[in-house]
Amino acid sequence: MSKFVDRPRYSCAMGGALGVLRAINRAIPILHTSAGCGSNLFGGMNNGSAYIGGGYCGGLALPSTNVIERDIVFGGDEHLREQIKTTLEVMDGDLYVVLTGCMVEMIGDDVDAVCSEYADADVPLIAVHTPSFQGDSLDGYDTLLSAFAKKLVPRGQETIPATVNILGIIPGQDVFWEGNLKELKRLLALIGVRANTLFGEGETIADIRRSGSAALNVVVSDTYGVRTAQEYEELHGIPFITTGLPIGITDTETFLCAVAAALGIAPEVVTQALAPERRTYYAYIERLADLYNDVDLQRYAIIVGDANYVPPISKFVADELGWIPRLAVITDQIKDDDVKDNLLARFRDYESAVAPDVRFNTDASSIKHYIAELFPQNHNDRYTDLYNQVVVIGSSIERGIADEYGYPLLTATFPVTNRLVFGRAYAGLNGALTLVEDLISAVISGR
């Protein structure tokens, strides 16, 4: 049973699906839904994703039936049939995907039947059911990719050794999705593994189609992408591992070792591949030695956001940056206790032994209550160990808290509205260095 959400950081299943389609070059969504859905979802996605933009066919260019009361009363099948026909006349794409909204699902339009009329068309057209009342945008990512695994990826492809698909990074919802995918692909190449990210720089629909030939699916998340990986396992016989999103040298090593083990690559290959990377990485980190120790740049941290980012950022700032994460709030709607346990496990065994209090709460207002609970309060005692050296790593929604307490804020999790992000990463090694740049810059902005 779900509850209300105070300032949700995700949209609906259709929003998640639209994020993926936005990332696929020349994919044309056709929305079968009320007026407003496409405009609303893109408004949120464009602003919240540090400005992913409408791109080729997003934003107000999205084809949409814009159903109104008349369609609800009489059914929208004919309307959809007409819209598909005219969309094919006007819009130039390599893949057309019909996404359904709440209203047409409630009245039971037979969308699959209408779309099946295009089964033999030159350009693929598939239908995916994405009503909001059945899932949020984090679910929508899997709903769309599962549908691809089923309807777009040919079965019976021959397995190509040492190739993997990367799952678990949601375009738009992960503000650094494209940079993260690029960095993970680069890291895997270091150990001789070719990664198919399905979308990103240079990937096309052909890459999605050939994803059935991978030897392994690597899900870099404890929740997103798991359902898709299960679908691939069942339909295409591809096993999968879940690793979490790696940030920093320790995580990267663990990540590469896990992939290597699953593919039967010797662990020495990872050690050898990482040796020059480690030298470069620490050559950069070394630059900070002066400033960090000159002015005492250790901070307490509050980390707020989705299940992919909160665990690795917390661990990274503790074990590598030497900070003290005090509070970590995961804002997803997580119904499955096993998923919660897996996420909690990622906060154990810190080398620094300073793991934060971890809370699962969807509501933005909860942060303030946790601060009151966990942080020493000023009771006008002469001496109090107040945590006044705090950095908030969260979303633009945390601007309120940051302003109120006077804490610097680094916006890293959705929504990020005060920055523009192209292809930079927070994952892997280059991503970790970027994260350090941004964290320290947030602290020293007054210099």
Next chain:
Amino acid sequence: MDYLNSNAAPVREERLKTNIAFGGTAGELLECARSGCFGADGCLNQARRTFSQTIGCQFTLSLAVLYTMRKAVFVIHAPIGCGSQSVGSVGITQTLHKLRDERAEPLVWLSTNLDEADVITGGERKLRETVLFADAEFRPEAIIVCNTCVPSLIGDDLENIVNDLQTQVSATVVPVYCEGFKTKVMATAYDAIYHGVLKKYVRDPDRDKKLYESDLEKARREYLISRNVNILNVSSMSRADELEIQRLLTAIGLNVQFLPCYSEPEDFQYALESSLNVAICGTHDDYFVKHMQEKYGIPFIIDTIPIGRKNTARWLLKIAEHFELVDEARALIAYEDKLLDKALEPFRAELAEKTVFLGGGEVRVVGTAEIIQDLGMKIAGMKPHHFDEFIEPIFDVLEDIDGVPVDVATNQPFEQANLIRRIKPDLILSHTGGNNITAKYGVPILPIFGVSYNYMGYSGVYEVARRISRLLKNYQFNKRLSKNAPLPFKESWYEQDPFTYIAEI
């Protein structure tokens, strides 16, 4: 007009016979309007598209307006996706609120997060929990509850729930019925909001009554009211626009209060201590001002929008006539004209004969066209979101407009792309939202509105002129895009008539 006994405002297709699909020239459109094509049985009232692209709904537009209103939190009674555009308002809303109140609180919205079980059993329990939580957690002056498609279809009795909740919370609970699927005319949103505001915000101010009031005090009180005017602002206006409007009206001796944007609930009580309501934009405000006249006897003016000098002068004179301040207004207008003319000289020389395409809200499009003509530029085409009676008076100040192509379309970038290829304008004035497409024509773009720029009054004309001049100096960004980022339309589409997909029901 009195719709306040109903739960919800009527949709504009019904109330105003608003049209959202027309292709032709301005002359044809005006002729059509005058001969009744927009009437109940008219050919244009029910026009539609057989191919369409996404549009905002009355709910999404409602949020854009509601989020300007201070000291309220917003409850979205819907599945989780509705209103996700709010994440884009977090930062900018607080920034804009702080221009009016340094201590403004961050924007708070809550989703009742209806799921599959609620679709079957109803959303009442969640709505109650949400409103009670909002009241206890945030202690707002008002809780504004937006109703959306799903609870409307499953039959939640919002009116009853809200009335019952009102007995349990300290905030004023305001229902706004803005279900997206009810209408294709986004602008119905303004009526939906005002409907709630009229019922819940507008009431006599809670003042201590004096036991004794001297004649002098009474005369003073009444005199002040006789000089108070409510200006109905719009969420697309900037603070700079407000200051310019206020400057002009103060100059002829009036006291100005702006409503509804950036106001707080109490301001609507003081709105009753005023002698005139003036719409900045008829499309926004007719529902409010007509009810204010009907219910509280406050007269109103809906005429043109104060964008462009002739429109501004006309708008000022209408107000001045009401207060018998015409001489003062004429003197002001003459003075402002003289200063502006001198300031515009260099821009007129530079911009003469450039062609301009305008797209956006109907009133802004036609209003801003006056600035374009004033600067000696040519109107090459117009694309208003919709068309209704409020646009007609604004055409008056435009010259030689009959042959100009007009596409009545809420967004629909595919039609615009086809038109632009034919028209090849030197400059586009464009509404926010579709510029991933518009930029790729390789032409400079001036946003047709902006919450941080001045467009209105005399200073607005100058600001628009100098920004156009700046934009035309270098538009390499869009030019490069047009050569390197393709548009999504098939080449065959450009060979079709741009209005191919407009049809009657």
